Amino acid sequence: MRRSHGFYRAIPRSPLHVPYELGDDFDAWEDALALPRFSFPELVLNAENLSCRRGGRLIFEGLSFRLGHGEAIALTGRNGAGKSSLIALLCGRLRPDGGDMRIEGAEDAPLAELSHLVGHRDGLKVTLTAQENLVFAQALLGEPGASPQDALSAVGLPHVAGLPVGYLSAGQRRRVALARLLVSRRPFWLLDEPMAALDVAAQAMLAGLMRDHLAQGGAILAATHGPLGLETARELRIGP
Numbered sequence: 001m002r003r004s005h006g007f008y009r010a011i012p013r014s015p016l017h018v019p020y021e022l023g024d025d026f027d028a029w030e031d032a033l034a035l036p037r038f039s040f041p042e043l044v045l046n047a048e049n050l051s052c053r054r055g056g057r058l059i060f061e062g063l064s065f066r067l068g069h070g071e072a073i074a075l076t077g078r079n080g081a082g083k084s085s086l087i088a089l090l091c092g093r094l095r096p097d098g099g100d101m102r103i104e105g106a107e108d109a110p111l112a113e114l115s116h117l118v119g120h121r122d123g124l125k126v127t128l129t130a131q132e133n134l135v136f137a138q139a140l141l142g143e144p145g146a147s148p149q150d151a152l153s154a155v156g157l158p159h160v161a162g163l164p165v166g167y168l169s170a171g172q173r174r175r176v177a178l179a180r181l182l183v184s185r186r187p188f189w190l191l192d193e194p195m196a197a198l199d200v201a202a203q204a205m206l207a208g209l210m211r212d213h214l215a216q217g218g219a220i221l222a223a224t225h226g227p228l229g230l231e232t233a234r235e236l237r238i239g240p
Helices: 083-090 130-141 148-154 170-181 200-214
Strands: 044-055 057-066 072-076 098-102 116-120 188-192 219-223 234-237
Touching: 044 083, 057 083, 057 098, 057 148, 072 083, 072 170, 116 130, 130 148, 130 170, 148 170, 170 200, 200 219
Parallel strands: 072 219, 072 234, 116 188, 188 219
Antiparallel strands: 044 057, 044 098
16 A cells, blocks of 8 residues: 655644543543644545446445535445445445546545545454554554554553553454544545444544544544534435
């Protein structure tokens, strides 16, 4: 995988300030964590008349939308409607059967190089520690953001940094996967059921991280069956 270069100005890293370990208690996480501030450029994802076939079966067709600077889309629809397939198209894992996708403001950049994907599977190496997984992700993706240690603190898991991921609970593994969003600065977040395996407090934590990303000019498309905690998100429904 190629790293993205030159599509937006690199901002010097500043640490997350964590006055105490939050552990699994997020009641005061917004007060305890000062995320580094920077701004993404004004990029717009423009999708026109997308269609998708899998195994010879038409999943959806004629799907169009725009996702721009500071915007969020809640992607909804019944099981099997094509939510995960659309995310796979956007990140380059599938090729569309028809239609067009382009990034306005970075015409030569594929969305895969400007986006983070957090899918159904956490994509973590279970024999590596939580911190080692994030070190690997940061080196692979480029555009360094928060340090792995600070990213784990931001999701309330500084105390598991040295533990192999295979020892963690499903909810903790999910939070380590979400911490990848912070170690590399990419403007588009593509999230497939991001609240899965998270308890109520961790869902509030993630909603706060998403709001912060939007405030910095990032954009989010999230497939979901429930609320995202983003009041400004507009709905894009696939299927009836």
